[in-house]
Amino acid sequence: MSSDRYLARRTKLIxxxxxxxxxxxxVTNPKNVSYLTGFSGEDSHLLIGPGRTHFFSDxxxxxxxxxxxPGLTVEIRTSRTLMHDFLAEWLPKFGLSNLGIxxxxxxxSLHNQLTESLxxxxxxxxxxxxxxxxxxxxxxxxxxxxRAVHQAERGFELMRSLILxxxxxxxxxxxxxxxxxxxxxxxxxxxxxxxxxxxxxxxHYRAGMRTFRESGFALIDWGALSARGYHSxxxxxxxxxxxxxxxxxVYGVVLKAQLAxxxxxxxxAKCQDVDxxxxxxxxQAGFGKHFGHGLGHGIGLDIHEGPKLSPISTDVxxxxxxxxxxxxIYLPGMGGVRIEDDVLVTRDGCEVLTSLPKDVPLTxx
Amino acid sequence: MSSDRYLARRTKLIxxxxxxxxxxxxVTNPKNVSYLTGFSGEDSHLLIGPGRTHFFSDxxxxxxxxxxxPGLTVEIRTSRTLMHDFLAEWLPKFGLSNLGIxxxxxxxSLHNQLTESLxxxxxxxxxxxxxxxxxxxxxxxxxxxxRAVHQAERGFELMRSLILxxxxxxxxxxxxxxxxxxxxxxxxxxxxxxxxxxxxxxxHYRAGMRTFRESGFALIDWGALSARGYHSxxxxxxxxxxxxxxxxxVYGVVLKAQLAxxxxxxxxAKCQDVDxxxxxxxxQAGFGKHFGHGLGHGIGLDIHEGPKLSPISTDVxxxxxxxxxxxxIYLPGMGGVRIEDDVLVTRDGCEVLTSLPKDVPLTxx
Numbered sequence: 001m002s003s004d005r006y007l008a009r010r011t012k013l014i015x016x017x018x019x020x021x022x023x024x025x026x027v028t029n030p031k032n033v034s035y036l037t038g039f040s041g042e043d044s045h046l047l048i049g050p051g052r053t054h055f056f057s058d059x060x061x062x063x064x065x066x067x068x069x070p071g072l073t074v075e076i077r078t079s080r081t082l083m084h085d086f087l088a089e090w091l092p093k094f095g096l097s098n099l100g101i102x103x104x105x106x107x108x109s110l111h112n113q114l115t116e117s118l119x120x121x122x123x124x125x126x127x128x129x130x131x132x133x134x135x136x137x138x139x140x141x142x143x144x145x146x147r148a149v150h151q152a153e154r155g156f157e158l159m160r161s162l163i164l165x166x167x168x169x170x171x172x173x174x175x176x177x178x179x180x181x182x183x184x185x186x187x188x189x190x191x192x193x194x195x196x197x198x199x200x201x202x203x204h205y206r207a208g209m210r211t212f213r214e215s216g217f218a219l220i221d222w223g224a225l226s227a228r229g230y231h232s233x234x235x236x237x238x239x240x241x242x243x244x245x246x247x248x249x250v251y252g253v254v255l256k257a258q259l260a261x262x263x264x265x266x267x268x269a270k271c272q273d274v275d276x277x278x279x280x281x282x283x284q285a286g287f288g289k290h291f292g293h294g295l296g297h298g299i300g301l302d303i304h305e306g307p308k309l310s311p312i313s314t315d316v317x318x319x320x321x322x323x324x325x326x327x328x329i330y331l332p333g334m335g336g337v338r339i340e341d342d343v344l345v346t347r348d349g350c351e352v353l354t355s356l357p358k359d360v361p362l363t364x365x
Numbered sequence: 366m367s368s369d370r371y372l373a374r375r376t377k378l379i380x381x382x383x384x385x386x387x388x389x390x391x392v393t394n395p396k397n398v399s400y401l402t403g404f405s406g407e408d409s410h411l412l413i414g415p416g417r418t419h420f421f422s423d424x425x426x427x428x429x430x431x432x433x434x435p436g437l438t439v440e441i442r443t444s445r446t447l448m449h450d451f452l453a454e455w456l457p458k459f460g461l462s463n464l465g466i467x468x469x470x471x472x473x474s475l476h477n478q479l480t481e482s483l484x485x486x487x488x489x490x491x492x493x494x495x496x497x498x499x500x501x502x503x504x505x506x507x508x509x510x511x512r513a514v515h516q517a518e519r520g521f522e523l524m525r526s527l528i529l530x531x532x533x534x535x536x537x538x539x540x541x542x543x544x545x546x547x548x549x550x551x552x553x554x555x556x557x558x559x560x561x562x563x564x565x566x567x568x569h570y571r572a573g574m575r576t577f578r579e580s581g582f583a584l585i586d587w588g589a590l591s592a593r594g595y596h597s598x599x600x601x602x603x604x605x606x607x608x609x610x611x612x613x614x615v616y617g618v619v620l621k622a623q624l625a626x627x628x629x630x631x632x633x634a635k636c637q638d639v640d641x642x643x644x645x646x647x648x649q650a651g652f653g654k655h656f657g658h659g660l661g662h663g664i665g666l667d668i669h670e671g672p673k674l675s676p677i678s679t680d681v682x683x684x685x686x687x688x689x690x691x692x693x694i695y696l697p698g699m700g701g702v703r704i705e706d707d708v709l710v711t712r713d714g715c716e717v718l719t720s721l722p723k724d725v726p727l728t729x730x
Contacts, residue, residue, distance in 0.1 A: 060568055063569075103474040104473075106473050107468065107469055108473060108490050111473045125477060174547070177543075178539060182539070312445070
């Protein structure tokens with residue numbers, strides 16, 4: 001991404017900072033720092049406000065910062081100075097009348113230390129200023145999300161080509177992550193869920209010691225983390241020998257629900273209405289109580305971010321938002337079906353970013 | 366680990382809580398929660414104090430908690446209740462006169478919400494109560510650390526057997542992680558450093574697009590994360606064709622320094638003296654200014670934890686502590702040498718947990 005891109009993001013944030021009556025915001029959430037600067041390291045904070053952008057890092061990152069953030073004003077501390085002492089030394093120089101802090105990422109101990117050493121400067125807890133901007137993806141971010149989807153799909157196809165009956169869920173999970181890396185992913189977006197047979201009914205299962213031989217199908221929920229930190233998130237049912245008749249029926253219901261959810265996605269749509277469009281299909285088929293979670297969530301630098309597609313969401317869709325659409329039906333003791341795609345809200349509707357077939361469950365090659 | 370083990374840890378913590386004049390401590394750091402309960406999930410908090418141990422989690426983890434934490438009193442919230450509301454509902458029931466919070470893990474927003482909703486209960490910021498206990502590893506933890514070391518070493522040997530001249534650092538890094546998983550690791554303990562040639566002089570390098578063909582040697586710094594969450598951390602020099610004469614000399618100096626550091630490890634030794642024992646060898650050989658970091662750090666549930674081996678450390682070694690010993694000499698533009706082992710402090714000295722040879726640099730099989 002070009003440095004203009006980061007400058008544009010910072011310019012928008014400065015408007016929000018002004019609107020919130022802050023002299024400046026101290027950005028401490030590493031994802032937010034990365035979003036605003038392109039920096040991929042850790043332990044570094046950004047002071048930003050009208051007329052000032054100052055980056056605080058340490059000597060480990062000096063070379064990296066020159067590469068990743070050309071033109072940014074950077075202050076480097078040595079390993080003999082702690083970050084809060086460094087900030088306590090620098091922040092008074094800016095003549096701030098108050099300082100916004102990111103209250104959902106700053107820990108209490110740093111907050112207490114800064115409050116004490118910056119007295120009488122008031123620290124104002126603020127949550128979501130940067131996250132609000134991150135809701136709408138720009139074209140560079142959409143490109144990265146497409147990459148993350150592509151890496152997930154290629155990795156999945158490679159893993160699928162390697163499945164053997166005596167392979168465990170965990171072995172397949174490792175092959176899947178290894179596969180995604182071959183296609184450029186940094187790593188898996190999250191620990192993949194590979195759930196053979198009735199384990200597919202457990203919402204928090206990961207990948208254990210079941211072998212594919214022990215049942216005729218598996219639920220696989222996975223994603224890739226792209227080089228620049230964007231997440232994809234997909235789910236497919238993989239039939240290794242046979243899907244029970246009841247679940248084959250359930251598959252059709254979930255697919256119909258998922259397509260109804262996707263069809264409801266457009267700018268201006270209420271997220272709870274999108275959830276309702278899918279949920280209605282499942283309820284009408286008599287499985288309402290077996291769909292216990294929301295329809296989807298935003299994806300980006302975080303695997304779970306805004307907006308939320310759920311019955312209690314108050315979010316409204318806008319062009320540039322990217323969400324998962326993932327209805328599911330879970331039948332304890334038998335298994336479960338979930339189908340999940342990543343969807344971009346466009347100016348006049350939406351675009352499904354994922355391309356793995358879903359008309360019928362996938363099978364082992 | 367048996368549930369007695371967790372009970373013993375909680376009993377010790379309750380003594381510390383009493384000593385700190387707290388009615389109870391709200392444990393929010395996930396590693397600390399895991400240390401005290403065996404729970405491997407997320408987003409769950411433990412209230413602990415004299416006469417009370419109460420676990421707060423959500424419905425995703427209900428089954429998992431029955432398996433992992435039998436006998437623990439658990440309160441489960443549904444997805445319709447937020448954690449802070451759940452805590453605000455429950456905590457007043459305990460008749461606390463104050464409540465310790467983990468100030469180095471709790472974020473400001475949760476702290477502010479709890480302060481408001483628990484009024485007039487005073488929240489007391491505390492850091493390090495659990496971390497203090499975690500300094501001394503019990504026998505179950507030492508077993509896990511041995512596993513993590515074993516997984517790292519087996520994975521390394523597999524990766525070494527697969528190296529080809531045209532392989533990139535990043536490909537080797539992926540092979541290394543894949544290899545460690547074959548031997549039971551959950552994942553790499555951290556993103557491995559594989560630095561070919563002069564990149565070995567860069568302290569924060571990870572693994573890039575250099576191929577092994579581009580130089581005669583590489584520095585490899587890696588570790589495994591065991592199934593129960595313990596980290597190993599090793600460094601070796603791998604010669605793929607030839608080590609420059611100067612670095613071969615440097616290797617001898619670093620090895621001598623590392624052995625001197627290890628020889629200084631025993632109960633009662635000051636960590637700064639251990640650092641000095643190794644540093645002196647490097648200084649006397651004329652490379653003092655090329656060893657810019659501390660000698661080592663504790664390993665356990667975190668990859669970096671106490672005690673610190675450094676010139677400014679005030680820690681003192683005790684039996685059951687586990688530390689890395691990792692002196693290095695870095696020559697900009699030429700490369701660097703670091704040799705790192707994991708060491709357990711025993712009752713009468715120490716035991717090196719790692720077993721990969723280091724008398725001379727390793728070579729490709």
